[in-house]
Amino acid sequence: MPEKSPSKHYTLQEHEFMAHAIQLAKKGTYTTSPNPNVGCVIVKNNKIISQGWHKKAGSGHAEVNALADVSVEDSLGATAYVTLEPCSHYGRTPPCALRLIEAKVATVFVAMLDPNPQVAGNGIAILKGAGIEVHVGLLEADARALNYGFFSRMEKNKPFVRVKLASSLDGKTALSNGESKWITGPSARADVQKYRAASCAILTTAQTVLVDNARLNVREEQLEFMYPYNGVVTQIRQPIKVILDGHNRIKRSTIDELDLFNIDLDSNSADTPGIVIIKSNTGLSEFQKEFKDRGDIRIIGANYDQQSGFDIAQVLAICSSLQINNLWVEAGGKLAGSFIVSNLFDELIVYVAPKLMGIGGMDLVPFGPLENMSQTKSLNLLDCRVVGEDIRLTYSPKV
Structure with missing residues (x-):
């Protein structure tokens, strides 16, 4: 060279x-x-x-x-x-x-x-x-x-990974009964749309899809900039939806019922699925048969452990094989914790709302318990700014 x-x-x-x-x-x-x-x-x-x-x-x-x-x-x-x-x-x-x-x-x-x-x-x-x-x-x-994402995929065989979380000032992501809408204000939610629009794919879990009825799309009405339409680009490029489903909860009927498939393939590149469901290798062939006539949906098997969940490194390699440059992780604290603990993220973006949610709420990143301070995860602060009534904090791993 x-x-x-x-x-x-x-x-x-x-x-x-x-x-x-x-x-x-x-x-x-x-x-x-x-x-x-x-x-x-x-x-x-x-x-x-x-x-x-x-x-x-x-x-x-x-x-x-x-x-x-x-x-x-x-x-x-x-x-x-x-x-x-x-x-x-x-x-x-x-x-x-x-x-x-x-x-x-x-x-x-x-x-x-x-x-x-x-x-x-x-x-x-x-x-x-x-x-x-x-x-x-x-x-x-x-x-x-x-092109940080493109270079990451080419040089490291992994996308550039942004993990997004939102919490109250006391570090809670939901009340004890699971209610979480809305922790942050409309400006922060609009800010998220900007990151989604710049991402090739959004990674989440079956739990998030089913509990939050998550559509995982870019909502043009919330974008705070004019989308760059021109003679070639005539509609928003919606990110691929990558769903981790270790317990085989996403069925064909689930996608239709939740209107999850809200993507026009013409807005994406050729041969790109709209939805990728990553399931446990166990019983994989049966689920692949269920979707065999849906070219817009791809079922991929990966290693899954009941205790530790999916092998995150393998998930990222799958995303790389799908030509995903920039991956936006938007799910619960458990999945975010897997990326953070394994140092397989590039940026952690946390929106902090001026709210106190009290005892019993769900923790921001539920990992541990730890026995000494040497086990804690240290981060580098890259950016801190006010977004509406909330604060957006951006971190990178400290290695």
Whole structure:
């Protein structure tokens, strides 16, 4: 794999052009899954002559969109600024490296190499083989931040995992009778919709689905931003629903009764199920038969223990195999505790409401009991901010 260009001294203008490409890439935050967000700027005579970004999986990549309305005469000798290494393989679209060669650009600035094994330096090699000057590494950290989930899946075989919890000021998630609606206010609930919209999948449990009648969808009326509709993206990309069901409680009739399947597959990528139900390997074949004619629902078996529950690492590997980049975990404290104790989360997001729920309420993360302070889980505080009447705390693991 080629290295980045450590000896290249980037000018202020080169920084500005790549920064603009990065801003373009951000436009795909809610729509490109499972593909990465990528932006591209075409520059000639120190002026931007065209630009583009990847809008949706299966549609044109950033380079293709940037060059769509540019003649070869105009792009001859131009410079391209791309936030991720141009692809070199035929997928649902042709290789972008070849498109840049066809456009006869002279120079390509690439923010970072693509960790996808199908690319992994091949795009750079193709460009250089065609005589194009290539520089790698301009604003690499900014480019990496665009696609933390994609890179996690490619480099670690696991999605970027956000675990969400909501509690009262005294650390309770429900009253002793199980009532929990609503702990947080409307602003916090709207904030959750933003995270759901940016996620490839929402992971929950059969218990949460059945008790809370959880639909696990993005509710446009609660979004506090204009969803990025355009000529390619015409509807909200709903996240896949991944349900852990260790006791085989989710039946075919359950999904229909709860109206759980509220997703239009056209808004997602090809061959992507709307619902994934992860069940114990025991008796799995019978449940798979029940759903055999439902291509929108996939039943997958995993290791399950009556005491410890599902093997979280295996669950994440399953999610990775389904091309899930960003996973939003929204369930009870027990599942959240499994992620936290095993250090298999990337961010823990806790909404704290200005309420006191008193003795007997359900604990935020019910793990333990612990015998000494060395057994406690320490976290790094990444962010703290007011969301309406509540506070949102964001943590990462301390390892």
